[in-house]
Amino acid sequence: MKIAVLPGDGIGPEITEQAMRVLTALAGDGLSVEMETAPVGGAGYDSAGDPLPEATLRLCEQADGILFGAVGGPKYDTLPRAKRPEQGLLRLRKHFDLFANLRPAIVYPELAHASTLKDEVVAGLDLLILRELTGDIYFGQPRGVRTNENGEREGFDTMRYTEGEIRRIARLAFETARKRQRRVCSVDKANVLETTQFWRDVVTDAHQEFRDVELTHMYVDNAAMQLVRNPKQFDVIVTGNMFGDILSDEASMLTGSIGMLPSASLNARNFGMYEPIHGSAPDIAGKDVANPLATILSAAMLLRHSLGQEAAAQRVEGAVRKVLAQGFRTADIAEPGKRTVGTREMGDAVLAA
Ligand code: NAI
Numbered sequence: 633m634k635i636a637v638l639p640g641d642g643i644g645p646e647i648t649e650q651a652m653r654v655l656t657a658l659a660g661d662g663l664s665v666e667m668e669t670a671p672v673g674g675a676g677y678d679s680a681g682d683p684l685p686e687a688t689l690r691l692c693e694q695a696d697g698i699l700f701g702a703v704g705g706p707k708y709d710t711l712p713r714a715k716r717p718e719q720g721l722l723r724l725r726k727h728f729d730l731f732a733n734l735r736p737a738i739v740y741p742e743l744a745h746a747s748t749l750k751d752e753v754v755a756g757l758d759l760l761i762l763r764e765l766t767g768d769i770y771f772g773q774p775r776g777v778r779t780n781e782n783g784e785r786e787g788f789d790t791m792r793y794t795e796g797e798i799r800r801i802a803r804l805a806f807e808t809a810r811k812r813q814r815r816v817c818s819v820d821k822a823n824v825l826e827t828t829q830f831w832r833d834v835v836t837d838a839h840q841e842f843r844d845v846e847l848t849h850m851y852v853d854n855a856a857m858q859l860v861r862n863p864k865q866f867d868v869i870v871t872g873n874m875f876g877d878i879l880s881d882e883a884s885m886l887t888g889s890i891g892m893l894p895s896a897s898l899n900a901r902n903f904g905m906y907e908p909i910h911g912s913a914p915d916i917a918g919k920d921v922a923n924p925l926a927t928i929l930s931a932a933m934l935l936r937h938s939l940g941q942e943a944a945a946q947r948v949e950g951a952v953r954k955v956l957a958q959g960f961r962t963a964d965i966a967e968p969g970k971r972t973v974g975t976r977e978m979g980d981a982v983l984a985a
Protein backbone atom coordinates (compact mmCIF):
# COMPACT_ATOMS: atom_id res chain seq x y z
CA MET A 633 0.00 0.00 0.00
CA LYS A 634 1.35 3.35 -1.00
CA ILE A 635 0.63 6.74 0.51
CA ALA A 636 1.54 10.07 -1.04
CA VAL A 637 2.49 12.46 1.75
CA LEU A 638 2.23 16.16 0.90
CA PRO A 639 3.55 18.09 3.91
CA GLY A 640 3.05 21.56 2.43
CA ASP A 641 4.01 24.70 4.33
CA GLY A 642 4.34 26.15 7.83
CA ILE A 643 3.74 23.48 10.45
CA GLY A 644 2.84 20.99 7.67
CA PRO A 645 6.22 19.20 7.63
CA GLU A 646 6.37 18.92 11.45
CA ILE A 647 2.91 17.44 11.87
CA THR A 648 3.02 15.07 8.89
CA GLU A 649 6.36 13.75 10.16
CA GLN A 650 4.67 12.57 13.36
CA ALA A 651 1.86 10.90 11.40
CA MET A 652 4.44 9.16 9.20
CA ARG A 653 6.23 7.83 12.27
CA VAL A 654 2.93 6.39 13.52
CA LEU A 655 2.17 4.75 10.16
CA THR A 656 5.68 3.31 10.02
CA ALA A 657 5.24 1.83 13.49
CA LEU A 658 2.22 -0.15 12.27
CA ALA A 659 4.68 -2.30 10.31
CA GLY A 660 5.03 -4.17 13.61
CA ASP A 661 1.41 -5.31 13.04
CA GLY A 662 2.35 -6.67 9.64
CA LEU A 663 0.92 -3.65 7.87
CA SER A 664 3.35 -2.36 5.32
CA VAL A 665 2.72 1.15 4.12
CA GLU A 666 5.13 2.71 1.73
CA MET A 667 5.26 6.50 1.95
CA GLU A 668 6.66 9.03 -0.45
CA THR A 669 6.65 12.77 0.10
CA ALA A 670 6.23 15.51 -2.52
CA PRO A 671 5.93 19.30 -2.42
CA VAL A 672 2.57 21.07 -2.61
CA GLY A 673 1.33 24.61 -1.99
CA GLY A 674 4.03 27.18 -1.33
CA ALA A 675 6.63 24.42 -1.26
CA GLY A 676 5.47 23.37 -4.73
CA TYR A 677 5.73 26.92 -5.96
CA ASP A 678 9.23 27.28 -4.49
CA SER A 679 10.53 24.05 -6.01
CA ALA A 680 8.67 23.89 -9.34
CA GLY A 681 6.87 27.22 -9.81
CA ASP A 682 3.49 25.50 -9.34
CA PRO A 683 1.39 24.87 -6.20
CA LEU A 684 0.61 21.42 -7.62
CA PRO A 685 3.71 20.29 -9.51
CA GLU A 686 3.18 17.66 -12.21
CA ALA A 687 5.40 15.17 -10.37
CA THR A 688 3.32 15.59 -7.19
CA LEU A 689 0.09 14.89 -9.07
CA ARG A 690 1.65 11.80 -10.71
CA LEU A 691 2.71 10.51 -7.29
CA CYS A 692 -0.85 10.97 -5.98
CA GLU A 693 -2.27 9.12 -8.97
CA GLN A 694 -0.08 6.11 -8.21
CA ALA A 695 -0.92 6.11 -4.49
CA ASP A 696 -3.75 4.46 -2.53
CA GLY A 697 -4.36 7.64 -0.55
CA ILE A 698 -3.00 11.12 0.13
CA LEU A 699 -1.95 12.49 3.50
CA PHE A 700 -1.95 16.27 3.30
CA GLY A 701 -0.43 18.66 5.87
CA ALA A 702 -1.41 22.29 5.28
CA VAL A 703 -0.54 25.00 2.79
CA GLY A 704 -0.10 28.75 2.76
CA GLY A 705 1.87 31.50 4.41
CA PRO A 706 2.43 35.27 4.30
CA LYS A 707 5.28 34.78 1.84
CA TYR A 708 2.80 33.65 -0.83
CA ASP A 709 -0.06 36.09 -0.20
CA THR A 710 0.89 38.44 -3.02
CA LEU A 711 1.18 35.79 -5.75
CA PRO A 712 -1.40 35.79 -8.58
CA ARG A 713 -4.40 33.53 -7.77
CA ALA A 714 -3.30 30.61 -10.00
CA LYS A 715 0.04 30.37 -8.18
CA ARG A 716 -1.38 30.60 -4.65
CA PRO A 717 -0.80 27.64 -2.31
CA GLU A 718 -4.54 26.87 -1.82
CA GLN A 719 -4.80 26.16 -5.57
CA GLY A 720 -2.81 22.99 -4.86
CA LEU A 721 -5.58 21.81 -2.56
CA LEU A 722 -8.47 22.88 -4.81
CA ARG A 723 -6.94 21.28 -7.90
CA LEU A 724 -6.38 17.98 -6.06
CA ARG A 725 -10.04 17.93 -4.95
CA LYS A 726 -11.20 18.55 -8.50
CA HIS A 727 -8.76 16.18 -10.17
CA PHE A 728 -9.80 13.22 -8.02
CA ASP A 729 -13.51 14.21 -7.81
CA LEU A 730 -13.41 14.22 -4.03
CA PHE A 731 -17.13 14.81 -3.51
CA ALA A 732 -17.47 13.66 0.08
CA ASN A 733 -16.00 15.61 2.95
CA LEU A 734 -16.04 13.79 6.29
CA ARG A 735 -15.45 15.82 9.40
CA PRO A 736 -15.73 13.97 12.66
CA ALA A 737 -16.20 16.14 15.75
CA ILE A 738 -15.17 14.13 18.75
CA VAL A 739 -14.89 15.47 22.27
CA TYR A 740 -12.55 13.34 24.30
CA PRO A 741 -13.69 13.27 27.93
CA GLU A 742 -10.27 14.58 28.98
CA LEU A 743 -10.62 17.65 26.75
CA ALA A 744 -14.23 18.66 27.45
CA HIS A 745 -12.82 21.68 29.33
CA ALA A 746 -11.45 23.06 26.05
CA SER A 747 -14.91 23.49 24.50
CA THR A 748 -16.69 26.82 24.61
CA LEU A 749 -19.81 24.92 25.76
CA LYS A 750 -20.55 23.35 29.13
CA ASP A 751 -18.92 19.99 29.87
CA GLU A 752 -22.26 18.17 30.14
CA VAL A 753 -23.35 19.39 26.70
CA VAL A 754 -20.22 18.17 24.88
CA ALA A 755 -18.45 15.49 26.95
CA GLY A 756 -18.47 12.25 24.96
CA LEU A 757 -19.67 13.94 21.76
CA ASP A 758 -18.96 11.84 18.66
CA LEU A 759 -20.61 13.24 15.58
CA LEU A 760 -19.73 13.10 11.92
CA ILE A 761 -20.59 15.77 9.41
CA LEU A 762 -20.68 14.53 5.84
CA ARG A 763 -20.58 17.48 3.47
CA GLU A 764 -21.07 17.21 -0.28
CA LEU A 765 -18.03 18.98 -1.70
CA THR A 766 -18.27 19.31 -5.48
CA GLY A 767 -21.81 20.55 -6.25
CA ASP A 768 -24.45 23.03 -5.00
CA ILE A 769 -24.54 26.82 -5.31
CA TYR A 770 -20.72 26.91 -5.09
CA PHE A 771 -20.39 25.48 -8.61
CA GLY A 772 -23.83 25.95 -10.25
CA GLN A 773 -24.05 27.92 -13.51
CA PRO A 774 -25.06 30.54 -14.48
CA ARG A 775 -23.62 32.97 -11.99
CA GLY A 776 -22.38 36.52 -12.08
CA VAL A 777 -23.53 40.13 -11.98
CA ARG A 778 -25.97 41.40 -14.61
CA THR A 779 -28.33 44.27 -15.29
CA ASN A 780 -31.91 43.08 -14.78
CA GLU A 781 -35.12 44.03 -16.60
CA ASN A 782 -35.52 47.12 -14.36
CA GLY A 783 -32.09 48.33 -15.34
CA GLU A 784 -30.67 47.59 -11.90
CA ARG A 785 -27.51 45.56 -11.35
CA GLU A 786 -27.95 42.26 -9.50
CA GLY A 787 -25.70 39.44 -8.39
CA PHE A 788 -26.86 35.84 -8.84
CA ASP A 789 -25.76 32.25 -8.31
CA THR A 790 -27.48 28.98 -9.16
CA MET A 791 -28.21 26.29 -6.62
CA ARG A 792 -28.43 22.90 -8.29
CA TYR A 793 -27.92 19.24 -7.53
CA THR A 794 -28.30 16.27 -9.83
CA GLU A 795 -30.04 13.14 -8.61
CA GLY A 796 -26.79 11.19 -8.99
CA GLU A 797 -24.86 13.67 -6.86
CA ILE A 798 -27.41 13.47 -4.07
CA ARG A 799 -27.74 9.71 -4.25
CA ARG A 800 -24.00 9.02 -3.94
CA ILE A 801 -23.53 11.21 -0.86
CA ALA A 802 -26.72 9.80 0.70
CA ARG A 803 -25.53 6.23 0.17
CA LEU A 804 -22.18 7.05 1.72
CA ALA A 805 -23.97 8.57 4.71
CA PHE A 806 -26.01 5.39 5.25
CA GLU A 807 -23.00 3.12 4.75
CA THR A 808 -20.97 5.20 7.21
CA ALA A 809 -23.79 5.23 9.77
CA ARG A 810 -23.90 1.42 9.63
CA LYS A 811 -20.45 1.41 11.19
CA ARG A 812 -21.55 3.91 13.85
CA GLN A 813 -24.88 4.41 15.66
CA ARG A 814 -26.97 3.86 12.52
CA ARG A 815 -28.59 7.28 12.59
CA VAL A 816 -28.51 9.80 9.74
CA CYS A 817 -29.91 13.30 9.91
CA SER A 818 -30.22 14.95 6.49
CA VAL A 819 -30.12 18.73 6.66
CA ASP A 820 -31.87 20.90 4.07
CA LYS A 821 -34.15 23.91 3.63
CA ALA A 822 -36.94 22.00 1.91
CA ASN A 823 -39.61 24.43 3.10
CA VAL A 824 -38.14 27.20 0.92
CA LEU A 825 -35.72 25.82 -1.69
CA GLU A 826 -36.78 23.55 -4.56
CA THR A 827 -33.29 22.06 -4.90
CA THR A 828 -33.29 20.98 -1.29
CA GLN A 829 -36.85 19.56 -1.47
CA PHE A 830 -35.44 17.44 -4.30
CA TRP A 831 -32.48 16.62 -2.03
CA ARG A 832 -34.90 15.43 0.64
CA ASP A 833 -36.87 13.29 -1.84
CA VAL A 834 -33.74 11.61 -3.24
CA VAL A 835 -32.24 10.98 0.20
CA THR A 836 -35.56 9.45 1.30
CA ASP A 837 -35.58 7.22 -1.77
CA ALA A 838 -31.94 6.17 -1.31
CA HIS A 839 -32.85 5.20 2.24
CA GLN A 840 -35.01 2.32 0.92
CA GLU A 841 -31.87 0.21 0.61
CA PHE A 842 -30.74 1.03 4.14
CA ARG A 843 -33.82 0.39 6.28
CA ASP A 844 -31.63 -0.68 9.21
CA VAL A 845 -30.42 2.93 9.48
CA GLU A 846 -32.68 5.59 10.99
CA LEU A 847 -33.22 8.64 8.77
CA THR A 848 -34.48 11.99 9.99
CA HIS A 849 -34.65 15.38 8.27
CA MET A 850 -33.97 18.77 9.74
CA TYR A 851 -34.07 22.32 8.40
CA VAL A 852 -30.66 23.95 8.40
CA ASP A 853 -31.61 26.84 10.69
CA ASN A 854 -32.87 24.40 13.30
CA ALA A 855 -29.74 22.22 12.82
CA ALA A 856 -27.50 25.23 13.51
CA MET A 857 -29.40 25.78 16.75
CA GLN A 858 -29.51 22.10 17.77
CA LEU A 859 -25.73 21.73 17.28
CA VAL A 860 -25.18 24.22 20.07
CA ARG A 861 -28.17 23.22 22.23
CA ASN A 862 -27.71 19.44 22.21
CA PRO A 863 -25.06 18.18 19.77
CA LYS A 864 -25.10 14.67 21.20
CA GLN A 865 -28.48 13.99 19.54
CA PHE A 866 -26.62 13.56 16.22
CA ASP A 867 -24.68 10.60 14.84
CA VAL A 868 -24.17 11.36 11.12
CA ILE A 869 -25.29 14.64 9.57
CA VAL A 870 -25.41 14.64 5.76
CA THR A 871 -25.87 17.89 3.89
CA GLY A 872 -25.03 19.89 0.78
CA ASN A 873 -21.95 21.92 0.08
CA MET A 874 -23.03 25.30 1.44
CA PHE A 875 -24.91 24.15 4.54
CA GLY A 876 -22.08 21.68 5.22
CA ASP A 877 -19.46 24.41 5.00
CA ILE A 878 -21.20 26.41 7.69
CA LEU A 879 -22.31 23.58 9.96
CA SER A 880 -18.93 21.82 9.90
CA ASP A 881 -17.13 24.98 11.02
CA GLU A 882 -19.73 25.41 13.75
CA ALA A 883 -19.31 21.79 14.86
CA SER A 884 -15.52 22.07 14.93
CA MET A 885 -15.78 24.66 17.68
CA LEU A 886 -17.76 22.28 19.89
CA THR A 887 -14.55 20.37 20.45
CA GLY A 888 -12.43 23.31 21.53
CA SER A 889 -9.19 22.87 19.62
CA ILE A 890 -8.52 23.10 15.94
CA GLY A 891 -5.39 21.02 16.56
CA MET A 892 -7.49 17.89 17.24
CA LEU A 893 -9.73 17.66 14.18
CA PRO A 894 -9.02 15.41 11.19
CA SER A 895 -10.90 15.25 7.89
CA ALA A 896 -11.24 13.10 4.81
CA SER A 897 -12.29 14.00 1.28
CA LEU A 898 -13.30 10.93 -0.71
CA ASN A 899 -14.32 10.00 -4.24
CA ALA A 900 -16.57 7.21 -5.52
CA ARG A 901 -13.87 4.55 -5.29
CA ASN A 902 -12.93 5.51 -1.72
CA PHE A 903 -9.72 7.11 -2.84
CA GLY A 904 -9.16 10.07 -0.61
CA MET A 905 -7.17 12.97 0.68
CA TYR A 906 -6.77 13.20 4.44
CA GLU A 907 -5.82 16.34 6.30
CA PRO A 908 -6.17 18.21 9.56
CA ILE A 909 -8.83 20.94 9.32
CA HIS A 910 -6.41 23.62 10.48
CA GLY A 911 -4.06 25.62 8.28
CA SER A 912 -0.30 26.04 8.16
CA ALA A 913 -0.14 28.12 11.37
CA PRO A 914 2.82 30.31 10.31
CA ASP A 915 2.82 31.91 13.79
CA ILE A 916 4.08 28.70 15.38
CA ALA A 917 5.88 27.03 12.45
CA GLY A 918 9.31 25.54 13.11
CA LYS A 919 8.96 25.85 16.90
CA ASP A 920 8.01 22.24 17.71
CA VAL A 921 4.83 23.36 19.50
CA ALA A 922 2.08 22.44 16.99
CA ASN A 923 -0.38 19.72 17.94
CA PRO A 924 0.17 16.74 15.60
CA LEU A 925 -2.93 14.81 16.75
CA ALA A 926 -5.29 16.11 14.02
CA THR A 927 -2.82 14.83 11.42
CA ILE A 928 -2.28 11.52 13.21
CA LEU A 929 -6.08 11.10 13.40
CA SER A 930 -6.27 11.94 9.68
CA ALA A 931 -3.83 9.09 9.04
CA ALA A 932 -6.21 6.83 11.02
CA MET A 933 -9.06 7.90 8.72
CA LEU A 934 -6.85 7.07 5.72
CA LEU A 935 -6.29 3.58 7.12
CA ARG A 936 -10.04 3.15 7.60
CA HIS A 937 -11.53 4.63 4.45
CA SER A 938 -8.93 4.17 1.72
CA LEU A 939 -6.85 1.20 2.88
CA GLY A 940 -9.62 -0.84 4.52
CA GLN A 941 -7.54 -1.26 7.68
CA GLU A 942 -10.19 -0.71 10.35
CA ALA A 943 -8.24 -2.48 13.11
CA ALA A 944 -5.15 -0.36 12.49
CA ALA A 945 -7.28 2.80 12.42
CA GLN A 946 -8.78 1.93 15.78
CA ARG A 947 -5.37 1.16 17.17
CA VAL A 948 -4.12 4.64 16.24
CA GLU A 949 -7.26 6.31 17.62
CA GLY A 950 -6.93 4.27 20.78
CA ALA A 951 -3.34 5.45 21.19
CA VAL A 952 -4.47 9.08 20.88
CA ARG A 953 -7.13 8.54 23.56
CA LYS A 954 -4.51 6.94 25.77
CA VAL A 955 -2.00 9.80 25.57
CA LEU A 956 -4.78 12.27 26.40
CA ALA A 957 -5.79 10.13 29.38
CA GLN A 958 -2.13 10.01 30.41
CA GLY A 959 -2.16 13.82 30.52
CA PHE A 960 0.00 14.67 27.50
CA ARG A 961 -0.95 18.14 26.26
CA THR A 962 0.42 20.37 23.53
CA ALA A 963 0.13 24.12 24.14
CA ASP A 964 -3.23 24.49 22.33
CA ILE A 965 -4.94 22.05 24.72
CA ALA A 966 -2.87 22.94 27.79
CA GLU A 967 -4.40 22.64 31.24
CA PRO A 968 -3.17 23.77 34.62
CA GLY A 969 -1.31 20.99 36.40
CA LYS A 970 -0.66 19.00 33.23
CA ARG A 971 2.73 19.25 31.62
CA THR A 972 3.02 20.63 28.12
CA VAL A 973 4.86 18.71 25.41
CA GLY A 974 6.12 19.66 21.96
CA THR A 975 5.16 18.26 18.56
CA ARG A 976 7.78 15.55 18.50
CA GLU A 977 7.27 14.52 22.11
CA MET A 978 3.54 14.13 21.44
CA GLY A 979 4.48 11.90 18.49
CA ASP A 980 6.75 9.88 20.83
CA ALA A 981 3.87 9.47 23.29
CA VAL A 982 1.49 8.21 20.61
CA LEU A 983 4.14 5.77 19.37
CA ALA A 984 4.68 4.48 22.91
CA ALA A 985 0.91 4.11 23.44
P1 NAI B 1 -4.56 28.27 10.96
O1 NAI B 1 -5.49 27.12 11.12
O2 NAI B 1 -3.28 28.02 10.28
O3 NAI B 1 -4.24 28.91 12.39
C1 NAI B 1 -5.25 29.45 13.25
C2 NAI B 1 -4.74 29.47 14.69
O4 NAI B 1 -4.73 28.12 15.20
C3 NAI B 1 -3.30 29.97 14.81
O5 NAI B 1 -3.18 30.69 16.01
C4 NAI B 1 -2.48 28.69 14.88
O6 NAI B 1 -1.27 28.85 15.60
C5 NAI B 1 -3.43 27.74 15.58
N1 NAI B 1 -3.21 26.35 15.15
C6 NAI B 1 -3.52 25.83 13.93
N2 NAI B 1 -3.15 24.54 13.86
C7 NAI B 1 -2.61 24.24 15.06
C8 NAI B 1 -2.04 23.05 15.61
N3 NAI B 1 -1.94 21.91 14.92
N4 NAI B 1 -1.56 23.10 16.88
C9 NAI B 1 -1.65 24.22 17.60
N5 NAI B 1 -2.18 25.37 17.15
C10 NAI B 1 -2.66 25.38 15.88
O7 NAI B 1 -5.40 29.41 10.18
P2 NAI B 1 -4.91 30.85 9.67
O8 NAI B 1 -3.96 31.44 10.64
O9 NAI B 1 -6.14 31.56 9.31
O10 NAI B 1 -4.15 30.56 8.30
C11 NAI B 1 -2.75 30.40 8.18
C12 NAI B 1 -2.40 29.94 6.80
O11 NAI B 1 -2.96 28.64 6.56
C13 NAI B 1 -2.98 30.84 5.69
O12 NAI B 1 -2.01 30.94 4.68
C14 NAI B 1 -4.21 30.07 5.21
O13 NAI B 1 -4.52 30.37 3.88
C15 NAI B 1 -3.75 28.66 5.38
N6 NAI B 1 -4.83 27.66 5.53
C16 NAI B 1 -4.64 26.45 4.93
C17 NAI B 1 -5.56 25.44 5.06
C18 NAI B 1 -5.23 24.13 4.45
O14 NAI B 1 -4.11 23.88 4.03
N7 NAI B 1 -6.18 23.20 4.39
C19 NAI B 1 -6.80 25.63 5.81
C20 NAI B 1 -6.88 26.92 6.47
C21 NAI B 1 -5.92 27.89 6.30
Ligand code: MG
Pocket residue numbers: 877878881
Ligand atom coordinates in the same frame (compact mmCIF):
# COMPACT_ATOMS: atom_id res chain seq x y z
MG1 MG C 1 -15.31 26.72 5.76
